Amino acid sequence: MPKTSARLLALLSLLQARRDWPGTLLADRLDISLRTVRRDVDRLRELGYPIAAIKGPDGGYRLSAGTELPPLLFDDEQAVALTIALQVAATTSGDTLAEAAVRALNTIRQVMPSRLRHRVEALRITAVERPTTRPAAPVDGDVLLAISAAVHARETLRFDYGPESTDTPPRRVEPHHVITWDGRWYLIAFDLDRNDWRTFRVDRIALRTPNGPRFTPREIPGGDVAAYAIGKFRGSDDAGGWPCQGTVILDLPAATVALYTRDGIVEEAGPGRCRLTLGSWSWPSLAATIARYDADIDVVGPTELTDAFAHLARRFTRIN
Structure with missing residues (x-):
């Protein structure tokens, strides 16, 4: 990076770090002269940054609010x-x-x-249905990243959970998946002490360090996180009551697909790809619903869904 550009970025970073900066202090921090500080401030102003001059014995500068949003650091x-x-x-x-x-x-x-x-790509988000208008429960970003990293690394987690955490031993779980449902974040995990699957609200988790040993992932009940999550949150073992349900891999980001998925599960499946689980009243209807995402599709299952895509393809090729 050219020396001048690097200096401008350093100056901008300092101006964003605190409200007021005396000119002499800026010059000292950047190891440049006051004259160079003034020139660099003028350059930033030309780029759209609203930097105001502060009157006083030493003078100084302040990054103020402007009429347009300039680039940020x-x-x-x-x-x-x-x-x-x-x-x-x-x-x-x-x-x-x-x-x-x-x-x-x-x-x-x-x-x-x-x-x-x-760090961010270790955060595997599953959007379970479209959320309601209930405000999201506040979640510590570091906790969310740490849990997601443990899911990715297959490391046992230890944490205190909820208001009873001060009176009980820490929970020991094998983390399986991080999901969102109705404005809240949840961890689906196998509880080692209770020998059963559990769903934990992330905002109630207080992690203990270090993590435990690595583990071999267990199969989630039913073999599918989407069906398991829907059944848990709806209080039943079915996956939403649809007579036909299938899963595909789409060549679209999960965040994009989640925008248009109101009754289904969207999971990260790698860079620019996602796993989508949906239900419908018939297999051709389900295939047509998935086709509306306008992306390359790999069918995970069942075979009825693959057959439905082939059926629609034959039908469409007969259209003149």
Whole structure:
């Protein structure tokens, strides 16, 4: 990076870190002269940053609010927190805001350093249905990332849970999946002490460190996280009451597909891909519903869904 550009970025980072900066302090922090500080401030103003001069014995500068949004700089923790917030917004907001969140998320991911991208991509979000208007429960971003990293690394977690945590031993679980439902974050895990599957609210989890040993993943009841989650939250063992239900892999990001999925499960399946589980009243209807996403499709199952796609393909080729 050219020396001048690097200096401008450093100056902008300092101006964003606190409200007022004496000119002499800026010059000292950047190891440049006051004259160079003034020139660099003028350059930033030309780029659209509203930097006001502060009157006083030493003079100084302040980054103020402007009429347009200029480019911004974020430190590592801010970038991670912003990415998590955008993923939440993409799956829990109305269509207009959610679409804007997806665009912003793609923009940030394109320029995010690999060390941060790896942290964020460990966060596997499953959007279970479209959320209601209930406000989302606040979740610590570091906790969410730590849980997701343990899911990805297949490491046992230990944590205190809920108000009873001070009077009981820590829970020991094998984390399986992080999901969202009705504005809240949940961890689906196998509880080692209770020898059964459990669903935990992430906002009630207080992690203990270090993590436990690595484990071999167990098969979730029914073999499908989508069906299991829907059955748990709806208080039944069925997956929503549809006579036909299938799962596919779409060549679209999960955050994008979640915008248009009101009664189904969307899971991350790698960069730019997602796993979609939906139900319908017939197999051709289900295939047609999935086809509306306008993306390449790999059918996971069942075979009835594959046959329905073939049936529709033959029908459509006969159209003149």
